[in-house]
Amino acid sequence: MFQKEQQFIEEKIKTxxxxxxxxxxxxxxxxxxxxxxxxxxxxxxxxxxxxxKLSKGxxxxxxxxxxxIAEQVKGQLGSVEGISHIEAVKxxxxxxxxxxxxxxxxxxxxxxxGANFGRGAKKSETVMVEYAQPxxxxxxxxxxxxxxxxxxxxxxxxxxxxxxxxxASYPGDLGLGxxxxxxxxxxxxxxxxxxxxxxxxxxxxxxxxxxxSLLEKKDNESPNETAQREAYEAERREMYRKWDVGDPYVRxxxxxxxxxxxxxxxxxxxxxxxxxxxxxYESDVDExxxxxxxxxxARGIADDERPQGGAVIVKIDEKLGLTKExxxxxxxxxxxxxxxxxxxxxxxxxxxxxxxxxxRSIYVVDVRQSLHLQQAFAILKLWGFPxxxxxxxxxxGFVSLPEGAMSARRGRVVLFKDVADEAVKRVLSVEAxxxxxxxxxxxxxxxxxxxxxxLTYSMLSVDNNKDIVFDINxxxxxxxxxxxxxxxxxxxxxxxLKKSKVxxxxxxxxxxxxxxxxxxxxxxxxxxxVSQFPMKVQQAAEEYRPLVMASxxxxxxxxxxxxxxxxxxxxxxxxxxxxxxxRLVAASKQVIANALRLLDIQxxxxx
RNA sequence: GCUCUCGUAGCUCAGUGGAUUAGAGCGCUUGCUUGCGGAGCAAUAGGUCGCAGGUUCGAGUCCUGCCGAGAGCACCA
Numbered sequence: 223m224f225q226k227e228q229q230f231i232e233e234k235i236k237t238x239x240x241x242x243x244x245x246x247x248x249x250x251x252x253x254x255x256x257x258x259x260x261x262x263x264x265x266x267x268x269x270x271x272x273x274x275k276l277s278k279g280x281x282x283x284x285x286x287x288x289x290x291i292a293e294q295v296k297g298q299l300g301s302v303e304g305i306s307h308i309e310a311v312k313x314x315x316x317x318x319x320x321x322x323x324x325x326x327x328x329x330x331x332x333x334x335x336g337a338n339f340g341r342g343a344k345k346s347e348t349v350m351v352e353y354a355q356p357x358x359x360x361x362x363x364x365x366x367x368x369x370x371x372x373x374x375x376x377x378x379x380x381x382x383x384x385x386x387x388x389x390a391s392y393p394g395d396l397g398l399g400x401x402x403x404x405x406x407x408x409x410x411x412x413x414x415x416x417x418x419x420x421x422x423x424x425x426x427x428x429x430x431x432x433x434x435s436l437l438e439k440k441d442n443e444s445p446n447e448t449a450q451r452e453a454y455e456a457e458r459r460e461m462y463r464k465w466d467v468g469d470p471y472v473r474x475x476x477x478x479x480x481x482x483x484x485x486x487x488x489x490x491x492x493x494x495x496x497x498x499x500x501x502x503y504e505s506d507v508d509e510x511x512x513x514x515x516x517x518x519x520a521r522g523i524a525d526d527e528r529p530q531g532g533a534v535i536v537k538i539d540e541k542l543g544l545t546k547e548x549x550x551x552x553x554x555x556x557x558x559x560x561x562x563x564x565x566x567x568x569x570x571x572x573x574x575x576x577x578x579x580x581x582r583s584i585y586v587v588d589v590r591q592s593l594h595l596q597q598a599f600a601i602l603k604l605w606g607f608p609x610x611x612x613x614x615x616x617x618x619g620f621v622s623l624p625e626g627a628m629s630a631r632r633g634r635v636v637l638f639k640d641v642a643d644e645a646v647k648r649v650l651s652v653e654a655x656x657x658x659x660x661x662x663x664x665x666x667x668x669x670x671x672x673x674x675x676x677l678t679y680s681m682l683s684v685d686n687n688k689d690i691v692f693d694i695n696x697x698x699x700x701x702x703x704x705x706x707x708x709x710x711x712x713x714x715x716x717x718x719l720k721k722s723k724v725x726x727x728x729x730x731x732x733x734x735x736x737x738x739x740x741x742x743x744x745x746x747x748x749x750x751x752v753s754q755f756p757m758k759v760q761q762a763a764e765e766y767r768p769l770v771m772a773s774x775x776x777x778x779x780x781x782x783x784x785x786x787x788x789x790x791x792x793x794x795x796x797x798x799x800x801x802x803x804x805r806l807v808a809a810s811k812q813v814i815a816n817a818l819r820l821l822d823i824q825x826x827x828x829x
Numbered sequence: 830g831c832u833c834u835c836g837u838a839g840c841u842c843a844g845u846g847g848a849u850u851a852g853a854g855c856g857c858u859u860g861c862u863u864g865c866g867g868a869g870c871a872a873u874a875g876g877u878c879g880c881a882g883g884u885u886c887g888a889g890u891c892c893u894g895c896c897g898a899g900a901g902c903a904c905c906a
Contacts, residue, residue: 250846265848271886284886312849313886357906394906504906533904547831553904563906592833593901619834620900656868672868683854684842687834689899696841696855700868703842703854710868718865773843776853787861787870807865829868 227304228262231317238298244291245272253750254316259306260750261318266291270313288313325737325745325806328753332809340756340816342384342763350388350574351377353586354491354498357394358483359403361427362490363635364692365621365628371681371822372618373586374496375768378820380584383763388578390500392570393487395480396508399430399631401462404476406433409457415482420639423486426479431633490638493674495822500578502570508561511569515555523604524554533557538600549593549600567598568605575609582612584766589617589687616766619689636692645673645698652700653829660828671824673698675705678823682772703776705823708814711779711786712825715811718791722804735805736798744785745806751778752813759820768821775817782810 232249239246247268254263270287282290292310299308306320332339353373356366374389381387394400406429416425436454440447464472491498515534518524524536534555539547554565574580585595595615602610622628628635649669653660660668680697684690700706741749754774762770791807794800818825 250848252848254849263849267848267886274886288886314849397906399906535903547902550832551903556904558904560904562904588906589834590900591906594906596833617834652868656866659866688842689835691841699855701855702868704868706868707854710866714866714869721865769843773853780853783869784871786865790864792865828866 259318260324263314263316265314322738325749326735329735329809340759345384347581348386349380349582350580351584352390355392359426360630361424362638367638368681379763388499391498392502394504396505402433403430405458405461419489422482434631507566507569511561511565549597552597584614586616618686621690649673668826671826675823679705685769708779711782712814713829718807735802737802739799744788748781748785751781755813
């Protein structure tokens with residue numbers, strides 16, 4: 223926010239060092255860590271170390287030398303527009319802003335930009351984020367929720383940071399698992415259909431569990447049971463074969479069940495406020511990917527070992543000229559000519575690059591698929607796509623349960639819908655006791671916002687590479703470092719502003735802010751946090767790390783809560799001070815709202 | 830065997846573009862409502878940052894080795 227002053231000072235330092243033949247190291251600025259005044263600081267340790275290396279005879283210790291340089295620079299700078307004072311301390315040069323100017327600039331900028339405060343300048347690159355790739359007919363569980371929330375928040379971050387952004391979903395709609403359900407439905411339940419989108423979707427998962435059990439070899443099978451099981455298995459294989467050759471009956475059935483499942487997925491995405499731009503289906507890239515295999519063989523990237531009874535492979539390390547094994551060798555086409563996951567990912571990448579003109583391609587996928595994606599990126603590079611350098615795998619640790627890993631085939635999963643329902647129930651019981659003034663008909667909607675806020679934040683407040691053991695009591699906690707804590711800060715800010723209007727003031731039209739009174743340390747810290755928002759947006763987007771924004775949002779809310787308790791805004795006697803404080807509250811409310819929006823968490827006016 | 834990720838407070842985790850003081854939450858102890866909403870605030874206790882070396886003026890952060898945990902490694906996705 224204060225690049226102008228920074229640049230000016232930087233220029234002066236560079237000029238000074240050049241004139242005095244000082245080997246200036248790169249200038250890195252950081253906020254001054256001591257609360258009380260605002261400014262930025264840089265150290266001269268590296269520069270001093272450079273000097274020490276160059277001048278052999280002179281043996282001044284580095285910290286002392288750094289301090290000397292800082293003092294010299296300080297003397298050179300004199301007085302600077304907008305800067306109150308400059309000091310040289312322990313090898314650091316600390317530059318302080320004029321307090322009232324700084325506060326006014328921050329608050330005015332937030333209020334004049336509103337929902338756009340923090341939005342980055344338009345960037346030339348297009349980013350595609352691929353997430354929400356559940357297998358169809360498996361219903362949406364809490365692990366999918368982590369994936370989807372991470373992906374959506376990342377998409378919001380890069381979009382707000384200024385990138386052209388495309389959201390893509392890639393459901394897995396083929397394979398033996400999917401056919402297993404089609405088989406079970408056709409054999410045992412043909413014609414049945416539960417009422418309700420979620421019920422229907424979840425019912426398919428039940429069929430899968432049943433079918434898996436029927437097809438699984440048991441320990442003490444009687445000859446009859448074995449025969450039965452093998453007959454079922456043959457039927458399933460036959461159905462898979464028919465699907466593959468495009469048998470109309472099987473294809474129609476498959477399409478119907480697939481649509482049931484996709485309807486549920488679309489409903490879940492609506493609940494999570496996710497609006498996909500593009501839907502890729504695995505079945506759409508299956509055929510095109512076979513063509514790509516031929517191209518890669520023709521270009522000498524892939525080796526066709528089918529004549530020897532093998533598959534089509536890519537010796538990635540060898541082709542890249544690596545001596546140590548890193549990407550190894552992988553198969554891109556089975557010996558029977560059918561495709562693999564990797565084959566389809568190559569085809570999909572081509573579509574992303576050529577049809578959607580994607581410059582940066584982000585894959586939000588389970589961390590266990592890391593090697594596969596690295597292999598895919600390496601092949602894309604061999605293939606000649608420059609975008610391969612900007613393919614990024616946002617891996618996330620898997621979500622397990624206290625009793626062990628989730629397993630769709632065993633039906634041991636925690637469904638997202640169930641957690642969402644439970645969340646609403648729990649918030650409503652808290653509302654009943656704490657929010658008697660909220661009309662009953664509004665409570666349900668607010669309860670959903672709070673409950674989902676808790677769940678969503680719990681998924682974002684842990685770094686993506688860490689595994690999570692899902693504990694519903696922790697995920698739906700409302701105390702401490704949680705979504706509701708941040709929402710509560712928003713509600714409180716809103717409450718102050720509402721009340722000030724009731725008393726006849728208009729906080730959104732208070733005229734210019736004049737922070738020329740002695741600010742409390744709570745106001746200072748709050749303004750400091752508010753001013754950091756644009757920087758945090760850029761950082762989170764550049765590093766592809768939703769956690770950066772999640773942490774910031776908590777810190778901001780935390781600072782606001784402290785301010786709230788320490789400074790009573792509405793009882794401030796001096797009128798201009800009170801107005802300034804109201805504007806600070808309005809600015810805080812705005813930035814909390816902007817941060818929550820990026821985190822895919824709603825900001826209710828009351829709770 | 831090779832590759833990747835991770836060892837920070839009793840528990841769950843931030844901090845790893847080097848930098849003036851290692852931070853939260855939960856749990857423990859204690860205060861705060863004649864004040865804008867107590868889903869909150871304030872205070873106290875709790876850490877040889879896995880171990881050992883190395884680089885540096887300076888290492889939780891970078892390098893090497895070791896110990897420990899998890900994941901992955903050609904016709905699954």
